[in-house]
Amino acid sequence: MSQFTQEPLRFPPVDGLTVRADFDGGAMSSDFGPLILRGVDLQIGLTERLAQAIGDQRHPAYITHPLRDLITQRIFQIGCGYEDGNDANALRTDPLFKLGVARRPVDQATDLASGPTFSRLENTVSTKDIYRMAQAFIDQFIATYPEAPAVIVLDMDHSEDPTHGQQEFSFYNQYYQSHCYLPLFLFEGLSGKFITAALRPGKRPTGAENAMILKRVLQRLRAAWPDTHFILRGDSHFANPELMALALADGHTDFIFGLAGNRVLSPLATPFLDTNRQRQAVRCENARRLDQPLPTSTRSYHELEYAAGTWPQAFRVILKAEVMDFDDNPRFVVTSLDQPSPEGLYRDLYSARGQDENFIKMLKNDLASDRTSDHRFLANHLRLFFACGAYVLHHALRTNLLVHTELAQAQPATVMLKLFKIAVRVLQYKDRVKLQLPSNCPAKALLHRVTEMLFLTRPPPALLTI
Numbered sequence: 221m222s223q224f225t226q227e228p229l230r231f232p233p234v235d236g237l238t239v240r241a242d243f244d245g246g247a248m249s250s251d252f253g254p255l256i257l258r259g260v261d262l263q264i265g266l267t268e269r270l271a272q273a274i275g276d277q278r279h280p281a282y283i284t285h286p287l288r289d290l291i292t293q294r295i296f297q298i299g300c301g302y303e304d305g306n307d308a309n310a311l312r313t314d315p316l317f318k319l320g321v322a323r324r325p326v327d328q329a330t331d332l333a334s335g336p337t338f339s340r341l342e343n344t345v346s347t348k349d350i351y352r353m354a355q356a357f358i359d360q361f362i363a364t365y366p367e368a369p370a371v372i373v374l375d376m377d378h379s380e381d382p383t384h385g386q387q388e389f390s391f392y393n394q395y396y397q398s399h400c401y402l403p404l405f406l407f408e409g410l411s412g413k414f415i416t417a418a419l420r421p422g423k424r425p426t427g428a429e430n431a432m433i434l435k436r437v438l439q440r441l442r443a444a445w446p447d448t449h450f451i452l453r454g455d456s457h458f459a460n461p462e463l464m465a466l467a468l469a470d471g472h473t474d475f476i477f478g479l480a481g482n483r484v485l486s487p488l489a490t491p492f493l494d495t496n497r498q499r500q501a502v503r504c505e506n507a508r509r510l511d512q513p514l515p516t517s518t519r520s521y522h523e524l525e526y527a528a529g530t531w532p533q534a535f536r537v538i539l540k541a542e543v544m545d546f547d548d549n550p551r552f553v554v555t556s557l558d559q560p561s562p563e564g565l566y567r568d569l570y571s572a573r574g575q576d577e578n579f580i581k582m583l584k585n586d587l588a589s590d591r592t593s594d595h596r597f598l599a600n601h602l603r604l605f606f607a608c609g610a611y612v613l614h615h616a617l618r619t620n621l622l623v624h625t626e627l628a629q630a631q632p633a634t635v636m637l638k639l640f641k642i643a644v645r646v647l648q649y650k651d652r653v654k655l656q657l658p659s660n661c662p663a664k665a666l667l668h669r670v671t672e673m674l675f676l677t678r679p680p681p682a683l684l685t686i
Contacts, residue, residue, distance in 0.1 A: 247326050248646065249317070251300050253296070253639070254316050255319055255655075257320060258292075258322070260617050266613060269356040269359060269360055289321050289332070291609070293320075294338055294606050295610050298610040299636075303587070309334050312331050316646070347598065350602065361408065368444070368446075369445070370448065371451065372445075372450050374437070376406050376430075377454060377576050378420070383593075387401075387597070387600060403417055403589075403604060404420055417604060427461060427463060430458060431460075438450065438466070449473070452473065454573070455478040464556070468532060476570050479553055480552070496542070497518075503515045521540055537553070538562045540553075582614075614632040638663055639670070
């Protein structure tokens, strides 16, 4: 430790008293979060599933940190707001993170892994390891349902992951005007549960590539739920014949995709837009006469006769003909569903896919899924999966334990701030560990509720041996 860090922190005097601070408080932590995340993980068995997916090639005689401990430590760090692997250099001795990994909090011999250890882990995973981890996330999603659901909406979307160096498979993307990766995320559209993800090069995916990924996901889901009806939902990037054919090949799968306008499709919307433009003018005139606010838009919904030559068969095409003050806004959707009405299908079913973008924002903004600065592509894929693991834990915490509380709809960053970032003094005795939290902790009642639920609720039988 340098001479500078040994000097006390000095503050202006208060009421005639000098104020100084130092770093000799002993076994203390600023993060209560690892204990909560450990309780959630014991309930759902996430880190055990992920650890079993990776083949550990290390010699048993030289293993200091078991693979599950490494995965747990890294995911818990991200789940508490520490996105960099190098953060482990400071957190490896933190008593609460050690408790989170089920180690004695004060003993020096139980210190956690350092940043270089995670760097080696990231750079040793193979393609098979990554593939098995992707499957483990699907299995984790399946395990969240005690019985087969009747309907599952699979929301799919790509998201920009900017790169800033010589990362493998980093390409320039004209749409985003940056060098980037373009990972694919799959969520359950009704609940926000994470299904799986695939880190991809920065180029736009082909229909064949999307279908290849979705085919493997559907096969694993179908093996668990033979009678569940799946609905594939995505924007116009997914409206390609390969995904349509994939849905048709399964008797219990439908799709609803956005559809880009073209030289044939766009003119079909013109008559409806002309009518709505007249309606908008009349509505504006009536509003002026009654001295009321002017309507911002007029819209109607219609079903069109259209089928692209590349499609495996003709499908329903829905038009939202919207006229606004400054421009027309026609939107198209193609679907294999014969119900509901055009308005219900677009407004209630398709438009709900916008929530998928919020799930991705949580992953990127709060859990740093785009911290993919390693040179190797597979190492960056593992980093993506670490962030996805933190999302799964946060989602389970919010939906299972924080329901009907002030944090029921909170984003991960808010949960970290209000529930995780709490100072704790750790006292370790021969037979017990005592944690001392601030007497005036504002989250006292909420913490009591969460910890009691985690303590009293037994994990599912399949997880009791984890």
